[in-house]
Each structure stands twice: as structure tokens, then as C-alpha cells.
Amino acid sequence: MQPSKITVFQRRVLYFSSIANALFATSAALLAFFILFDKQVTWMFGVDALINFILAYFTVKRPGYRVALLSFLNNALFLLYAWYAFGNIHNLANMVALVLVAQARIMLNDKPGIVTKVSIVFGSLLMLLHVGAILFPTYIVVARPEMLLFDMAFISVAYSFISFTLKKYSDQVQEEQSTVQEQKEEMATQNEELRVTNEELTTTREEIMSQREELARQHQELQRTNNNLLLSINYANRIQKALFNSSRNILKGKDSFLLDIPKDIVSGDFCFVRELNGITYIAQGDCTGHGVPGAILTVIASEILDRIxxxxxxxxxxxxxxxxxxxxxxxxxxxxxxxxxxxxxxxxAIDSKMDVALFAGAKRPLIHWDSEKKTYNIIRGTKKAVGNAQNVENQYKENIFRIQKGDRFYLFTDGYVDQFGGEDNKKYSSKRFYRTISELSDIKISEQAQVLLGEFEEWKGNKKQIDDVMVLGIEV
Structure with missing residues (x-):
């Protein structure tokens, strides 16, 4: 059985009642010794005093129900023995000490009603016995009447202590009940706040779940739309490739290369090639934008070029x-x-029979490799775009020059030279591109696409591609 939890005040009551009982037993032992009672009485009171002192010590060290029970049993056994051995009324004074201890122990069990009843019953019994011994000495024999004064004095002190103890305990109980009531009210308030908070959390969780479901639905819808768009764009890519397939086939039959790196699936850059009356027409264009808008413009431009x-x-x-x-x-x-x-x-326009080439550029240049002079020439285009009202010049300029076998021509869009990269994250630049082309003179024209692709990827690194890239090279 675990010791019951007691308050500081209750521990003090238990302690002082054990001390009071021990002092009473000590006094009784001394009195018995000097009045020359039997030595057995002296030893009996002495043992009782020692036991109560020990119980008082354990009350401080290990307060609880077990110590109180031991104290109660000790004094009960002592009382029964004293009554049996001596039959003397003044020995009932020890009952008062027993009642005092019992009251403290019972009070530790939170039963003040029983304490009051026990006090009344035992107190009344003791008072009647004492009064009866004084009024009717013939019927109630007292061996030593002088002990009655000692008994009365002890009873008065005991009941004063009992009354004080009960009052203190009652005040403490009321205070504790008030504290408990305040705690209950506070807990009720907290429970109400928790209930409201839980309801808010439940509402919030439901809203979050609803939003999550809506987001999941929208995600599925976007995924479905994205898949449909992707299918459409991939199909547009196949159409665009088919549209320019004849141009690519003409280039494959010549010493040439075409480096085509779309930013997206479809490109705004295009290469249009036709052969007519011994003349090869090569048009390379960079339409406004990239992706689908740029690709649509390539289709329009291709159709117009073919008709022209x-x-x-x-x-x-x-x-x-x-x-x-x-x-x-x-x-x-x-x-x-x-x-x-x-x-x-x-x-x-290349006329191999006449050994003549003509070039006109709408804001795009041409690089010419002169195989005889072993030099590169840059023929710049006119500052006038096609189909755009914001132009610096009004007329396109045309350049004509003679060619010989081994000459090379390069057309390119601005995606290559405008790409950011390198250690300083700068544009590749036209100047660097011209230098790269000049370093390809000893490499076969058909192998130059791979070199340019490697250079572009190395420069770009992990940076994002900003535009469509197309470079075309052809050797006559």
C-alpha cells in the first residue's frame, strides 16, 4: 500500500501529536517512578514514550498513512494493557493522548466528521468518569484521588489542542476547496477555449482538405491540358520538319552542314533551299519570337519564298x-x-555555272571563306527587317562576288552569338563567333556542325538557352 499524499499542515499535526503523546508517556513514567509504582508501569510508560519519539522521527522523514497507523496501534495496545493491568481511572488519561493521536491520524484521511464525533464521545466519557469519581467516591473508587487534578488538566490541554487542530484543518480545507474550485473554473475556461480552438482547427483542416482537393483537380486539369498541348506541339514539329524536309535533302546532297537547336520543341528559325535553272537559293530566317508563334511565321515565310x-x-x-x-x-x-x-x-543565290554568288541580308550577315586568299570576309546585311515597320533603312542592299571551288559560306541566326555563358556569364558575341569560324578552315565542312555544337554547349554550361539557334555552312 502506497503512503497517502498529505499536506504540510497535516504532517505537522501528525508530528506534534506524536511528540505530545511521547511527552505524556515520559511524564507518566517519571511520575510512576517517584510515586513508587511497580517497575513494570515505569518500563511500560518508558517504552511507550520511546516508540512515540521514533514515530515522530519517521513522521518527518516518511510522512504517510503507515506511520499514522503504527502510532495508532501502539497507543491502542498500550491503553488496553494499562486498563487491564491496573483498572485505575486515572490511567484513562492516556486515552486522551490516544484520542489526540487518533484524531490527527483520522484527519489525515480527510474525515473531520468522525474526528468531531470521537472527540465528543471520548471526552464526554472521561468527564463523566471524573465527575462521578468526585461526587460518588463510594461507587467509583479511585486509588489515588489526587491524580484527578492531573487528569483534568491534561484533558483541558488536549481538548484545546483538538479544537485548534480542527479549526486549522477546517480553514485549510476551505482554502483548498476554494483553490480547487478556481482551478476547476480555470480548467473549464481552458476546456472551452480548447473546444473553440479544436472547432477552428477542424474548420481550417476541412478548408485545407477542400483546397487540396481543388488543387489536385486543377493539377489534373492542367496536366491534361499540358499533355494535349504537348501532343499538339509535337505534331506541329513533325509538320514543320516535313515542310522543310525538301530543303534539308538538297543540303544533304552538297558539301554542307545545318546546326539546328530549337529553344522549344518547334523553332522560329528556318532554312529554305531551292534549286532552279542551275541556281541554288538558300534563305535562312529568324522569325519574331520562338516556339509556336515563331514556327507559324516560318510556315508563312516558307510559303511566300516558294511562290516568289x-x-x-x-x-x-x-x-x-x-x-x-x-x-x-x-x-x-x-x-x-x-x-x-x-x-x-x-x-x-549561288550560280555554280557562272561562278557568281549574290547575297542580300535583312539585318543578318554572311561569312564568306575565300579558298584562294585563305581569308574570311564578313558581308553585313541591311538594317531593315522583313515585315516589320520599325526599320532604319528603306531598301535592301545586294552584294555580288565571284566564287571558285572550295569557297565556303556561313549563314546564322543570332541565337548562337547572343547566348549567355562562360565564366563571366556574358554573351558569346559575334566577334568570338567569327574567330571560331576562322579556326574551322582546316576541318571538313561536313564535320563542322559537331565542333560548333560542342563549343556552344561548353559555353552555355548549365545556363538556360535563350533563343533558337541555327547555323548553316555550305562549300561550292
Whole structure:
């Protein structure tokens, strides 16, 4: 059985009652010795005093129900023995000490009602016995009447202690009950706050779950839309490749290369090649934007170029650009608005029979490798785009030059030279690109695409590609 938890005040009551009992037993032992009672009485009171002192010590060290029970049993056994051995009324004075101890022990069990009843019963019994011994000495024989004064004095002190103890205990119980009530009210308030908080949390959790479900639904919808768009773009890519497939096939039949690196799946850069009457027409363009908008413009430009070259049979790159510009402006212009869409392009016409090449550029240059002089020439284009109203110049310029076997020509869009990268995250630049091209003179034209691709990837590193990239090289 575990010791019951007691308060500081209750521990003090238990302690002082054990001390009081021990002092009473000590006094009784001394009195018995001097009045020359039997030695057995002296030893009996002495042992009782020693036991109560020991119990008082354990009350401080290990307060609890077991110590109280031992004290109660000790004094009960002592009382029974004293009554049996001597039959003397004044020995009932020890009962008062027993009652005092019993009251303290019972009080530790939180039963003040029993304490009061026990006090009344035993106190009344003792008072009646004493009064009866004084009034009727014939019927109630007292061996030593002088001990009655000692008994009365002890009873008075004992009841004073009992009354004080009960009052203190009652005050403490009320205080503890008040504290408990305050704690209950505080706990009730906290429980109400927790209930409200739980309801708010439940509402919030439901809202979060609802939002999560909505987000999941929207994610699925976006995923489905994205998949449909991706399928459409991939299909557009196949159409775009098919549209320019004939141009690529013509290039494959010549000493040439085409480096094509779209930023997205479909590209705004294009290469258009036609052969007509012994002349090879090569047009490379960079349409406004990239991705799907740029790809749509490549389809329009390709259709117009095909009609200009095949139907109009125009030989001059300058005329081709002029016709292309007019047609693009016509098709793309919105009523009441200035057209800002269009393309930058370079058109090269090679007549191998005449050993002549013509070039016209709409904001794009041409690099010419002169196989005889072993030098590179840069032919810059006109500062006039195709199909765009914001131009610096009004007319396209045309360049004509003689060629011989082994000459090389390079057309490129600005995606390569504008790419950011390197240690300082700068643009690749036209100057660096011209230097790279000049270092390819000893490499076969068909192998140069891989060299340029490696250079581009090394420069870009882990940076994002900013535009479509296309470089075309051809050797006559």
C-alpha cells in the first residue's frame, strides 16, 4: 500500500501529536517512578514514550498513512494493557493522548466528521468518569484521588489542542476547496477555449482538405491540358520538319552542314533551299519570337519564298527580300495597328555555272571563306527587317562576288552569338563567333556542325538557352 499524499499542515499535526503523546508517556513514567509504582508501569510508560519519539522521527522523514497507523496501534495496545493491568481511572488519561493521536491520524484521511464525533464521545466519557469519581467516591473508587487534578488538566490541554487542530484543518480545507474550485473554473475556461480552438482547427483542416482537393483537380486539369498541348506541339514539329524536309535533302546532297537547336520543341528559325535553272537559293530566317508563334511565321515565310522563287522566278536576293517584306506586311498587318512581327533573314543565290554568288541580308550577315586568299570576309546585311515597320533603312542592299571551288559560306541566326555563358556569364558575341569560324578552315565542312555544337554547349554550361539557334555552312 502506497503512503497517502498529505499536506504540510497535516504532517505537522501528525508530528506534534506524536511528540505530545511521547511527552505524556515520559511524564507518566517519571511520575510512576517517584510515586513508587511497580517497575513494570515505569518500563511500560518508558517504552511507550520511546516508540512515540521514533514515530515522530519517521513522521518527518516518511510522512504517510503507515506511520499514522503504527502510532495508532501502539497507543491502542498500550491503553488496553494499562486498563487491564491496573483498572485505575486515572490511567484513562492516556486515552486522551490516544484520542489526540487518533484524531490527527483520522484527519489525515480527510474525515473531520468522525474526528468531531470521537472527540465528543471520548471526552464526554472521561468527564463523566471524573465527575462521578468526585461526587460518588463510594461507587467509583479511585486509588489515588489526587491524580484527578492531573487528569483534568491534561484533558483541558488536549481538548484545546483538538479544537485548534480542527479549526486549522477546517480553514485549510476551505482554502483548498476554494483553490480547487478556481482551478476547476480555470480548467473549464481552458476546456472551452480548447473546444473553440479544436472547432477552428477542424474548420481550417476541412478548408485545407477542400483546397487540396481543388488543387489536385486543377493539377489534373492542367496536366491534361499540358499533355494535349504537348501532343499538339509535337505534331506541329513533325509538320514543320516535313515542310522543310525538301530543303534539308538538297543540303544533304552538297558539301554542307545545318546546326539546328530549337529553344522549344518547334523553332522560329528556318532554312529554305531551292534549286532552279542551275541556281541554288538558300534563305535562312529568324522569325519574331520562338516556339509556336515563331514556327507559324516560318510556315508563312516558307510559303511566300516558294511562290516568289518558283512562280516569279526571281534571281535577285534583293528582289526576293523586297517581295517577301511586302507580302509579310500585307498578311500580318492589323487594321489601325503598326506591324511589329516579321523576321530577320539572309538570302544567298549561288550560280555554280557562272561562278557568281549574290547575297542580300535583312539585318543578318554572311561569312564568306575565300579558298584562294585563305581569308574570311564578313558581308553585313541591311538594317531593315522583313515585315516589320520599325526599320532604319528603306531598301535592301545586294552584294555580288565571284566564287571558285572550295569557297565556303556561313549563314546564322543570332541565337548562337547572343547566348549567355562562360565564366563571366556574358554573351558569346559575334566577334568570338567569327574567330571560331576562322579556326574551322582546316576541318571538313561536313564535320563542322559537331565542333560548333560542342563549343556552344561548353559555353552555355548549365545556363538556360535563350533563343533558337541555327547555323548553316555550305562549300561550292
Amino acid at each position: 522563287i518558283v512562280e516569279k522566278k526571281s534571281w535577285s536576293p534583293k528582289e526576293i527580300l523586297t517581295f517577301l517584306d511586302a507580302e509579310m506586311n500585307y498578311r500580318l498587318k492589323e487594321e489601325g495597328k503598326t506591324n511589329l512581327d516579321g523576321l530577320e533573314a539572309g538570302i544567298l
